[in-house]
Amino acid sequence: MSRHSMRFLLLPLVLFAMMMPATAEDLSAIEWVTNNEDPPIGDPAAKKGGTFYTNMTSYPLTLRVVGPNANDSFAGWKRAYSMDFTLVSRHPTTDNYIPIMATHWSVQSDGKTIYYKLDPDARWSDGKALTAADYVHTWHMMQSENIVDPFFNQYAKDYFDQIVAVEPYVLKVVGVFESWRPLDMFDLWATPAHAVTLEEGFPERYNNSVLPVQGPYLLDEQVAGQYVTFERLKDWWGRDKHYMQGMYNVDRIHIRVIEDNDRAFDFFKKxxxxxxxxxxxxxxxxxxxxxxxxxxxxxxxxxxxxYPQGVYGFAMNLEKPIFHNKDFRKAIQHLFNFDVINEKLMYNAYYKQVSAFTGTEYENRDLIPYSFDPLKAREHLRAAGYEERGDDGILVDAAGNRASFTLSYGSKGLERHMTVVKQTFQRFGVEMELRLLEPGTAFRNGLERQYEMTIMSRTSGLYPGPHQYFGSVYKETKNNNNVWAYGTAYTDSLIDVYRFDTDKQRRVAALYELDAIIQDEAFYLPFWQAPFxxxxxxxxxxFPASYFPKRTQGMTDWQVFWIDxxxxxxxxxxxxxxxxxxxxxxxxxxxxxxxxxxxxxxxxxxxx
Incomplete structure (x- = not known):
């Protein structure tokens, strides 16, 4: 994000740079920037203590933050106290940059070189000092094929040219390209170099290992298939930092595995x-x-x-023959009746989602959504070769192939909705078999493209991430977010304009066009948005007066609540x-x- 040879050529240079004395790079001209002027994220009056009981739908597939299955349903929790502690962050209410692991930063005129002063107070949960070498170690980890994570392998290649420990508490990050938001694009987290090795067997070695973290909670107890608990570090180094005031207040977090959401509701009522x-x-x-x-x-x-709504809807696997034909995909779009589902099953609580970039300034608001239109659907089905109905009422083409596919999904709460969709499709000659899976299995099958149609649900950042979802480089591999296996040289060029061009008008125009192409290709059928x-x-x-900060997607994002x-x-x-x-x-x-x-x-x- 030949790869192997480049990594091994770079590695000696990086190691040499790390061994050079601190005086090898003159930092006297660096103009350091910080920001301690925005309000604390939480309520400084919050009280510490108590146990917070919550639930998750499936037991963690792994405790790792990289490698196979690392992006499972438990990912939000394990990242919350490790990966989410980046060098800087955006304040979730003001959107200004604020210090997290770095106290100061300095973006150079080339738009890709950044110096960071690390917080000398920072410690790993085992008491070891957290230094610039731990960020270099993260870079090496991303590059290593031993982690078995093609996404991060590609990410390291695409984004980082150098990561250098200039001094124990000064880090230099050089991006591959000039960026219009380098603090976002070239940010990263630390990995405890003293506790994590990168030799072969990495996924198995750390699959269930509790590693030191830089955040306020450490995984304390786990019972396979039943629950995990986090314990707050009473002497956490960040407790009194300005932006951490009023956050991470409960002493203990108990997360019970309850696969069915209705059962979880019963547990809550009890x-x-x-x-x-x-x-x-x-x-x-x-x-x-x-x-x-x-x-x-x-x-x-x-x-x-x-907050941007992210990607949520039907994903059609373009590797499967049934979805090779764009007319068939467009027929599916015109047979999806959002208004009926919203009225009959969802009490008109939701808003139709149209764009792949909903809620961002890059959303193409000129897109005209696919309407529920059986006549147009029939036209597209004929164009796809489905002219006649078989004895069971399902359309067939000249070769006898039925207009039939399987929807794999992992949320029982959507069973009623999908049943209505299935019945509508069937009325017009298209068979959609429903396959309800355990949530973790459904998620993993999506990443591995072991499905025909699935329900894609991904959160978003303030800025879209089209490269990971639609970049053709990820079409050639699996275990990444390009679950539909889409990407062309032309759409890659539009994504590159967004990623690299410093002219905002050109960036917006590029993603507007990409948004229109994605809609026309019809492999993604957006569902509905719930901005609440x-x-x-x-x-x-x-809770504080506003409950959660403005830029919140889920409860794990900003833990500002407390127990009185x-x-x-x-x-x-x-x-x-x-x-x-x-x-x-x-x-x-x-x-x-x-x-x-x-x-x-x-x-x-x-x-x-």
Whole structure:
């Protein structure tokens, strides 16, 4: 992101640079920048203590952050205390750069060279000092084929020309290209060089190893198939840093494996979970009036957040014969009836998603969505060769091939929705078999392209990442996010304009065109966007006034909540006495004015 020969040519040079004395590079002219002026991310008044009980749908496939299966459903948790502690970050409310592992930084005039002053207070969880050598080690790890991670192998090649430990606490990063946002593009995390070796057998060696972390929580206990726990490091080096105030407050995080979301809801209602994400509109509309809510023991919130929606919808595997034909793919687009699903099954709670880059400034708002149109679908089916129906009512082509495929997916909560889609397709001569898998299996099969159609769900950053999703370099390998196996020389050129061109107008024009091509190629059928978080929490859990920061996708992003022991005692007493604390009737929370803006944009689009 010949590869092997380049790595081995570079490695001696890097090692030589690391062995050079600190005086070999004059840093006296460097103009250092920092930012400690933005507000803390959390609430400085937050209290420490307590155990936070939550759930996940499947047991971790691995504890590694790179290598096979590292991007599993547990990835958000394990990254939260390792990979997410990058050199700098964007403040989740102001979007300004703020120090994380580096106290200062300096971007050079070439737009690709950055110097970082590392925080000398930083320590690994085993007490070892965290130094520039640990970032060099991450680079070497990305390059190593022993990690069995083609994505990071390619990423290291595409993004980093040099990573040099100039001094123990000064790091130099040189990107491969000039960038219009080098602090985003050439950021990285540290890997404990004293604890991680890169010899052959890396995936197996570290598959279930608890390694030192730079974050505030260390994996403490794990029972295969049942639960894992994290314990807060009481002497964590970052506890009193400006931007860490009011974050990472609970002493212990207990994550139970509950494969079925309905069962997790039952656990929450019984008081065995502290927090529960409500993922379906039906549950939100029909099942929130239970006794604990009415008595104020539990609160429910729909918090609107301002963050790009990412990729969510049907992914068609272009390696499978059934989806080789673009007319067939377009027929599928015209047979998907979002309005009926939204009205009948989702209580009109969602907004139709059209773009591959929804919620970013690179979203092509001129795209006209595929409408539910059986006549157009029939035209495309005929063009694809499906003229006649077989004895079972399913269309066949001249060679006798049926218009039939299997949808593999991992969320039982979508079973009703997919059944409606299946029935609609079948009415018009297309068979979609449903194959519900364990979530981890469905995810892994997607990465390995062991499916015909699947449901693709990926979060996004502030800026789109088209290279990882649509770059042709990833079409040739598996275990990456190009799950549809798409990419051409021309679309690569558009992606390169976005990645490398410093002219914003050209970047926007390139991604607008890419967005239009993706829509026309029809291998991605976007579902719906939900610019909000719906969740329940017990009265003992406390949040800042705005709940989560503006740029939040999930609960693990910014852990600003805390447990109030006094409220916990009050709650226990009230429950024991069956006494009401008073219902919290404020359900919708929109501190960032997101709802009105989205609805105005959709009205404008409908008028075009």
């Amino acid at each position: 008081g065995e979970l502290t927090y529960y994400s409500v993922n379906t509109a039906k549950k939100w509309a029909e099942e929130m009036e239970f006794d604990a809510v009415k008595k104020g023991w539990v609160h429910r919130k729909r918090l609107f957040v301002d 978080m719906r969740f329940l929490y017990r009265d003992s859990l406390v 022991e006094d409220r916990a005692a009050r709650l226990e007493e009230a429950m024991a006495a069956d006494r009401s604390l008073g219902e919290d009737t404020e359900v919708d929370v929109d501190p960032y004015k997101v709802k009105d803006r989205i609805e105005a944009a959709l009205r404008a689009a409908a008028e075009r």
